[in-house]
Amino acid sequence: MDAHENLSAQSEARRQAPDRRWSPGETTRQDVLLRYLGAVAAAAAGHGALAERPAATARPAPPSPSSSPSPFPEPGQSVVREVMDVPAAHIRADLPYRDIARVLAREQAGALPVVDAEDHVVGVVSESDLLAKVAFEASGHRPGPIGGLRERRLHGKARGETAADLMTSPAITVLPGATVAEAAWLAALSRLKRMPVTDREGRLVGVVRRDALLQALLRDDAGIRAEVEAMVEATCPPADRDAVQVAVHDGIVELTGRMPAATARRLLAEIERIADVIEVKNLLGPGT
Numbered sequence: 001m002d003a004h005e006n007l008s009a010q011s012e013a014r015r016q017a018p019d020r021r022w023s024p025g026e027t028t029r030q031d032v033l034l035r036y037l038g039a040v041a042a043a044a045a046g047h048g049a050l051a052e053r054p055a056a057t058a059r060p061a062p063p064s065p066s067s068s069p070s071p072f073p074e075p076g077q078s079v080v081r082e083v084m085d086v087p088a089a090h091i092r093a094d095l096p097y098r099d100i101a102r103v104l105a106r107e108q109a110g111a112l113p114v115v116d117a118e119d120h121v122v123g124v125v126s127e128s129d130l131l132a133k134v135a136f137e138a139s140g141h142r143p144g145p146i147g148g149l150r151e152r153r154l155h156g157k158a159r160g161e162t163a164a165d166l167m168t169s170p171a172i173t174v175l176p177g178a179t180v181a182e183a184a185w186l187a188a189l190s191r192l193k194r195m196p197v198t199d200r201e202g203r204l205v206g207v208v209r210r211d212a213l214l215q216a217l218l219r220d221d222a223g224i225r226a227e228v229e230a231m232v233e234a235t236c237p238p239a240d241r242d243a244v245q246v247a248v249h250d251g252i253v254e255l256t257g258r259m260p261a262a263t264a265r266r267l268l269a270e271i272e273r274i275a276d277v278i279e280v281k282n283l284l285g286p287g288t
Contacts, residue, residue, distance in 0.1 A: 080183050081176035083216045084197045084206035090115050091125055093164040097133055100125055100163055113196040114167045119203045121196045123167030132157060133166060173198045176205060184213040219276050221248040228253055228271055235267045244284070251278035258285045 089107040091100055091114050104112060104127060111126035160166045173196045174183045187195055187210050197206040225248040232244050236259065244257040253271055255264075264284050271280050 078180040078216045079176065080174055080178050080180060080197055080208050081206070083180060083212040084176065084208040085212075086206045088113065088196065088204055088207040090196075090204055091163050093117075093122055093162065093167075095163045096161060097130060097163070097166060100166070101130055104130075109194065111194060113171060113173075113204055113207065114163045114169075115204050121171050121173055121198050121202055121204050122164070123169035124171045124196070125163045125167040129157070129166040129168065133160070171196055173202075174208065175200070180213055180216045183208060184210075184217055187213060217276075221250065224248045224251065224253065224274065224276055227274060231267060231270050235270065236263055251276055252281065253277055253279070254281040254283060256283045261286055 089103070089109065089112055091103055091112050093114050093116050095103070104110070111124050113121050114123045114125050116122050157166060172186065172190050172192060174186060176197050176199070183195065187193075193210045195208050196204055197208055199205050225246055228246050228248070232246065233241055236244065240259055240263065244255060244259055247254045247256070255267075255271075259267070264282065268280055268282055271277060
């Protein structure tokens with residue numbers, strides 16, 4: 001069972017469950033989620049060696065100036081610099097933990113990148129890191145002699161006073177020239193809501209949010225319709241164009257009108273290759 005079938009089965013099971021009401025907006029939410037998963041899966045298939053590419057990677061240290069440039073994205077592909085937030089909120093490595101809490105609250109962020117004096121990203125500090133710190137101070141808890149390794153590491157970190165002590169390092173970052181699909185795949189793998197964007201020297205240039213990646217990957221129906229209509233113009237002779245009507249609803253393309261069978265086959269093949277299209281309904285009649 002693939003991801004689409006699995007999610008559909010789970011959705012149907014939830015609809016039939018007697019103890020849970022199916023909200024009116026749930027179907028739309030599930031459709032949007034499926035389209036997002038499809039876009040991310042397509043990125044994964046096309047970029048299986050992403051971890052080996054410099055476009056989007058976790059870097060323990062800033063890359064050297066001699067790093068090879070990323071391949072240019074294919075025409076029409078959105079890149080991170082188009083959807084990232086600039087300027088990027090950040091925290092200095094020497095900032096005390098109480099001030100970190102204030103910055104996180106002010107920026108309404110669960111985590112922020114930590115930078116050194118030259119603006120290189122050296123880690124990420126989160127609410128979870130601060131929670132361990134304040135819990136340690138409030139309870140005075142100490143790991144026992146047989147305490148787990150993770151507990152001991154958490155205890156050691158909680159004794160820190162600054163962002164450099166409390167942060168998680170290395171940070172997972174992405175380059176501004178990486179495609180949105182690559183960044184979305186990296187965010188999905190890492191379960192990150194925000195990723196620092198750095199230049200090739202590792203300096204912070206922006207932050208990209210998961211919801212911005214989602215919106216960039218999921219065009220609305222109007223955008224899909226515009227692309228399909230452009231395909232109709234490119235594929236059909238002028239005399240046939242006005243005989244074809246295009247409608248799009250929740251990613252489902254519906255073609256009505258009349259068109260020669262050979263031309264319709266070419267057009268349908270092109271439309272099915274559009275990443276955001278879920279289904280194509282061919283209601284075309286034979287043309288002259």
